[in-house]
Amino acid sequence: MHQSQKIRYTFWIALWLGISPLMGQTPFYPSHDEIVARYRHAAMMDSLTRNAVFKSTVTAHWSSDEQSFWYPNLLPDGTTEYVHVVAKTGKKRPLNKAEIAAMTVANKADGQERRQPQQRGPADFRGGRVSPDKQWEAYLANGNLFAKRLSDGDIVQFTSDGTRENPYGAIAWSPDSKYLAGYRTYPVQDSLVHFVLSAVPKTTRGQLVSRPYKQPGDPFTTYDLFLFPLDKRTAIRVATETIDFPSAAPLLRWRHGDARHFTYEKFDRGHQRFRVIEVDAHTGNTRAVVDERSSTFIYHDRQYTYYPKGSNLLIRTSEKNGWRHLYLVDLITGIEKPITRGEWVVRDVIEVDAEKKQILFTAGGMNAGEDPYHVHYYRIGFDGNQLTELTPEPGHHSVTFSPSGAYFIDTYSTVNKLPVTKLRRSKDGKEVAVLEKAVLSDSYQQSGATPPEVFVAKGRDGITDIWGIVSKPSDYDPSKKYPVLENIYAGPHDSFVPKSFVPYSEMQSLAELGFIVVMIDGMGTANRSKSFHDVCWQNIADAGYPDRIRWIKALAEKYPFVDTTRVGLYGTSAGGQNTVSALLFQPHFYKAGVAANGCYDNRVDKQWWNEQWMGYPVGKHYEAQSCATVANARKLNGKLLLIVGEADTNVPPESSHRVADALIKAGKTFDFLSIPGMGHSDGGPFGRMKKRDFFVRHLLKAEPPDWNAGELPYNPNIGRERWSFQ
Template identity: 40%
Template sequence: MRTTSTALLVLLTSLLTSTAAGQGSKQDYEQAFDQRASRRGTVRGDELIHGWSSDGTRLWFIANLEGGGTQYRVCELATGRITHAFNHAVLAESLRAAHLEIDPDRLPLRRLEFDGDGRLRLLLQSAPPQELVVEDGKVFSLGDIDPAGPFAVPLRPVGHFGRGRRRGRGRVDLIVHNASEHTIRLDWLSDRGARRYDEIAPGERHVQDTHVGHLWRIVSVSDDATWGDVLAPELISLVRVEGPAAPTDRADEEEPVLPAPTPRVMFREHNAWLERPGESEVQLTTEGAEEQPLAGPVHISPDGRYLVVHQEHRAETREIHMVESSPDDQLQPKLHTLDYPKPGDPLDVKRPRMFDAQSGKELGLDRDLFPNPWNIRHGHWAADSSSFFFVHNERGHGFLRLLAVDVATGTTRVVIDEDPETFVDYNQKLFLHHLEDTNEVLWTSERSGWNHLYRVDRSTGEAVAVTSGEWVVRAVVEVDEGQRTARLRVMGIHAGQDPYHVHHAVVDFDTGELTVWTESDGTHEIRLSSDGQHLVATWSRADQPPVHEVRRTSDGALVTELARADASANLEARGGRFSQPFAAKGRDGTTEIWGLIHRPRDFDPGQRYPVIEAIYAGPHDHHVPKAFAETYRAEAMTELGFLVVQIDGMGTNWRSKSFHDVAHKNLADAGFPDRIAWLRAAGEADASFDLERVGIYGGSAGGQNAMRAVLDHHEFYRAAAADCGCHDNRMDKVWWNELWMGWPVDDSYLRSSNVEDADRLGGALFLTVGELDRNVDPASTMQVVDALIRADKDFELIVFPGGGHGSGGGRYGTRRMYDFFVRELHGVEPRWEGEPVQTVLRQRNQ
C-alpha cells in the first residue's frame, strides 16, 4: 500500500501537470446538464419510414437529403435498383394548381401505398389530412381519406385485441374521424387501466400522437358506452368511427379452444370447487386454510377430463419500515411499511394438485422431484391429455427441471434436467415451446457452455442441439411449427465483431440449418415484409450512426443499402468524434473485454485527463451501450474534463457460461480484474488516460460495485460515488440476490458485503440514498455508514428526504457527485469562474 505522503505527492504532481481545458468550471457544469437537450434532433434519418407493396416486389422509403428535405423513393426488390417514387417537382407544381404552395423537397407527405392500378396513394399532411392519388407523376385526385382504403384501420369490438397487445418501436399519429352523430372520447388503455384523453365532436377529426402498438378505446360521451378499440399501427392511419364496432370473425386469432362442455374451477373459502355443465357444484378440497389456500393457475386437459390447481403454502413475509421525514401533506414524519422478502427468508410456495374432473377425486402426485420449489410454472397438457408438464425451479437456482406427470399412475419423471455447478439463469435464458405433433419441446440451455436451442423428445428426454458454437442465442423470437423453423436473435455469431452485437437468424430445428440474416458490423433491428421474403435491417454502433439495408430472408444476402442516418450535426456537437468502442484482454490474458470510451467535446490528445468509470456489473445483463445514440448518459461528465468509460467485465451476461459464472457467490468480484486490465490497455493505447487519477460511480448494484472498488482496489480507484447501493446482498430483494448468490445464505454473502469490509476503505467515498427507496432497502446504505463510522473512515453522505431508488441521479445529487469528482480528481473547487481555485488536499483513507 502506498504511504499517505507518496499518494498525495503523486496526485499533486498529476494535478499540476494537467492542463486539460474542462476542469469543472461553472460553464462546464452548464454544458454537462444541457448536453442531452443540446444534442436532441442532431441525427436525421435514424429511423427509416418505409412500407412494402402488396405484391412483394417493391419497397418505398423516405430518404433524407443533404441540407434538409426528404424524397420518396422506391426500391425494386429483385434488383436493388432505387428510383424516385415520383417526380417531386412535377407533383409539387400539380399541388400548386390545387392552391397548395409546397417545396418539392419538403412535400408534406406521411405515407405511400401502391395502388393495384399502378397509381400511388399518398397521405398528405394537411388540416385535415387528405388522400392524394398520383398517376404519371401528377395529381389524379385529392380528397378525404378513404375509410376502406390502405390508410385506414378498423375499429374493433372491445376485447378484440386481448391483453397481449404488441409494443412497437417509435411514435405514430392516429387520425380519428368522428363520423357519428355523437361526441366521442378517446381513452388510452394502459396496464393500469383506462386514462381519459380528448373528446371529439361529430364530424371532427383528431390527430392523436401515440406509440406503435398502444391500445385506444372509443367511448360515447353521452352515455359512457364503449364503442370499440383500435390498435395504433406502425404508420400513420385513420380510423373512421360511425358507431359501435361491428362484431368480427375472430377465427384468425390464436386462442386455445377447449371442447364443450368444459368444467370450471372456482375458489371459495380457501378451497377449490368444480362446476360441471348442467350439474351441481362439487367441492374438490376441504383442507384449504388461510395459510394454505387453493389457488390458480388452473390447467384443464384438452379432453376436459382432468385438471390441475395449486395449493399455496404461505410463509410469514418480512416487512421493512421506512420513515418519510418530510411529507408534503403534514408536518410530522410518516411511517411506511412494505412486504420485502430477503435472501434466506421463508417464502410462499405453490405446488400442483391434480383431479379427475368427472369423479372429483384427487390423483396422487409424486412430489419427490420438486421438494423445495422457488416456483412451478409453464404448466402444459399433452394433446392427448395423458401427461401434464411443468417447469420446476428449485430454490437457490442450482437446478431447473421440466417434469412430466403421468395421469394414469401419478408418477413424476424428469424430461429435462439443467444441473450446472453454479446457477441456472432462469430469468433471462429460459425458453420453452411444446411441439405437440412430434411430442417434443424446444428448449434453451447452457449445457454446452453457451446458450443454445435444443429439441428434446418428451418421452425419452433425448436432446438434439439445434444451434451450437461459441456464440449465444439471445432470444427465440418466433416458432413456425408448420415450417419447423425458429426465428432467433443471436450474439457473437460473427467472428471479429463485438460479441454483444445483436444479429438475426432463422434455423430449421430438424436439420439445424442456420440462415443468418444480418452480417454488418453493428447491432441490428429488423422489420420483415408482409410476405416474409425480405427484411429491412437497421444497424449501428456507438461510433457508427444507423445504416438501413434491405436483405433477402432466403439466404440473408444484401439486396442494397437504402440510406444512412445523417449525424453530421451530432458529430459537430461532440467535437468531431463519436464515443469509441474498445476491446482488450481480460484477467486471463485471452478473453476479449469490451467497453466504450467517451471523450470531452474539446478533447486535446496532447493533454492528460482523469478517468471515471460508470459501472454497473449486475449479472442479469450486459450494460455497455452498443447502438448509436445522440448522447449517452455517461457522456455528460466529459464536459467537466473527464474521460468516461463503460466496461462489461466477467460476471456479466450474454457471453459464455464460464464468463457469467464468475459472479456465482462472488458479486464482490464485479469483473474488477478485467476492468483494470482493460483500463491499463486503454492507457497504453491512448496517452491522454491519466491512470493516476481514476474514479468510479454507479447506482443500485452499481453502487455496491463502486464502493467495492475503493475497498478492494483503492490502489487503482482513488474515488467512488455510490448511489442507493446494495451494500450487503442479505439486505436486498430475495429474487435477484439468491439467483447469483444462492440459497441457503452462506459465508459467500459475507465475503461480498461492503458492510463487512468497510474497514478496508481507501480513497474517497461519496454515498447517496433515498429514504423511501422501495427497490433496495435504504437501511443497506445506513448499515455501511455505521460500519464506516465504527472503522473511523472519512466519507460523504447525502440522504434524500422522500427520495426513492436512484435519487442520487437527480439534478442535485448529480451536481454533488460532479463536485465530488472535480475536487478529488481535478483538485480544484467546483463551478469556478475566472480562474480555478485549488482544493486543499486532505489525507485520504488508507
C-alpha cells in the first residue's frame, strides 16, 4: 500500500472509532533530515512524472481529397504506431511505415503542404503603387507624394512640404482611381533603457546593452490624414484629429460599391474611447459610425473587428453591455445589433464565412455548472440565430480543422481529467468517432502523484465564484497543518489557472516539500464579466487579494490541514509585482514571498501594458501603488526574496533595483539574487532552488540541504518551468 493510501486508511479508521484525527492538529515542521528526504523525494517525483501522458493529441495528416487522414501515436513503450482514419465513418486501421511514406509523398505532390505566398505592396503603399484602373503609378520622393500617368509620363506632385524626417506615407488608392489617401508622419524616437552584461565570456568589462523602450507617458509617432484628388492635384487635410495612438497608421477601408467614402479605426490614448470613423472623400469631412466610450477601459488587444468582403458590414466585439459579445454594424446607417448575448464571454473569433453569413467562435461560461473558463466552440448566424454548439462535452476544448473545414478534431480535458480526442463533423458538431483516450505512464501511476484539485469559493462580494486549483503533498497527513504557497499571476491581460490536464507541475513539486500550493484567478483578471475585470482599473495593486484571501480561508474551512497562519506566495513578471504588493499591502495574511523580474513600478514598465490598465495620463495613482517608493517599502513586515535577471528585455532590471533601493532606505532587510545573463524568467533552475530553500526556512522553519557540502546533488531540472510570462 502506498504511503498516502496508508494515511487515508488510518484517517478513516480513526473516524470509524469515533476519534477525530483533526483534533489538536499540529503544524508540520520537519527536521533537517526529514526535509532533505523530501527534497530527494521531490526530485524523484520530478523524474517519474516526466513524459507522463500518451495519446493526448492527434496531429492529422489529411489526404488530398479529404476522405481520410493518418496520425502518429507515441506509445508508453517508446514505439510509435500509425493510425489511418476514414473521415466519413471514423473507421480506424493501423498503417505501416511504407504506407505512411507513400501518403506523405502523395500529399506533397498534390501541394497539400505548400505555403501560400504573401502578396504585399511596398511598405509606403497599401494595396500597391499602381491605381486600380492601371493608368497611374504613385511614388514617394524626398518625403513627398507624386503620381505618374503611365500612358504619357505626366507627373502630378501632390505635396511639397514633406521631408525625410516628416514624410507622407501609408498611401492607398480609391477603388475608382480618382483619389489617393494617406498620412503625413511625425516619427518619435523612443528613449533608451540599458542593462549591463557582467559575465560575458572573453571580456574583462561589463557590456552595455541599450535599446528603445516606450514607458507610460512617453510620446507616440503621430499621423495626419490627407486626401489627394487626382483632378485637384493637391493635398486636402481631412477634418479629424491627429492620430497619436497607437504606434501604426490605421488602415483605410473604402466602402463597398462606393468610391466616395472610406473608414478607419481610432483608439484614443488612455483606452477609454474606440471609434470607426468615416471620411467623405469629396469634402474631407468625417463622422463616427461607431463611437464606444468606457469610464474604465476598452481592452485594445481584444478589440476584434472584421469587415466581410463584398458588404458594408462590420463584425466587432464589445463589452458595453457587461460581457464580451459580438455585434453587427451597418457601416452606412451606423445601426448596431447584437449577434451574441447573455452572461457569458466570447473568447475568440475563429472564422467568418461572409457567403453563408456565419461566424465560428469560442466562448466560455455558457454552460451552467461548468467552469466558466473552459473554452467551447460555437457557430452562429450574422443575425444572431442558429447558435450551434460544436463541442458539447464538459471540459476545455482545443480544435483543429481539416483543410476545407468539413471536419475537425476536438481534444478536451479538465485540469484533472485525461484528454479525449474525437473526430467531428463541422456543420453541426456531430461526433463521428472517438479517436483516442489519453493514458498515463506506469511510472506516473506508481509514483503516487495526482493532478491538482479544482476548488471554487465565493469572492469578495460573497456572490461571484472564484476558481483555482490545489496541489498537496502526495503523502500528506490530515492530522497536521501545512503552510500555503500561492503561485500568483494577476496580470489583467488574461486568466492564468490552467484548464487542460496537468499531470504534474512545479506546484506539485513544491508541494512534495510539505506545502499546500494553490493558484487562483481573482477579480481584476480577464475572461469573465466586465465588472469582474474592471477591478484592475487604475488599481493594479489590488491584484484580487480580497478574493484570494477569502478563497484560501474557504479552502482551510474544508481542509483543516491548510494552515492560514503561514501563507507565502511567489510569482514572475506581473506575478513578481503581485508578490511584493501582497507583502506591502496585505501583510496580515501573506508572510513570505519570492518575486522574480517584477514590474514593481508601473511607470518603469512597458507603455502598452501599463497605460491599458492604469490609464493615461500618468497620475499620482501610479506612484501610490508603486512597490519602489520608500513610503510603501516601510510597510514590509514579511520575508522577501527578490530575483532579477540582469539581461531582462521585458521588464527593465532597474525595476527590481529600485525596489531594493527603497527597501534599503526604509531600513528593511530582504534577500536579493541577481543572475548574470538571465532574461525574463522565474530565475531558472538556480532561482527555483533558492525559492524552495527560502520557503523551507521561513515557513517550515527547517534548514534546507547544504548544497555546497554536496548533501544533495544540484538538480538543473528542478521544478520544470511550466508557466509563460508576459
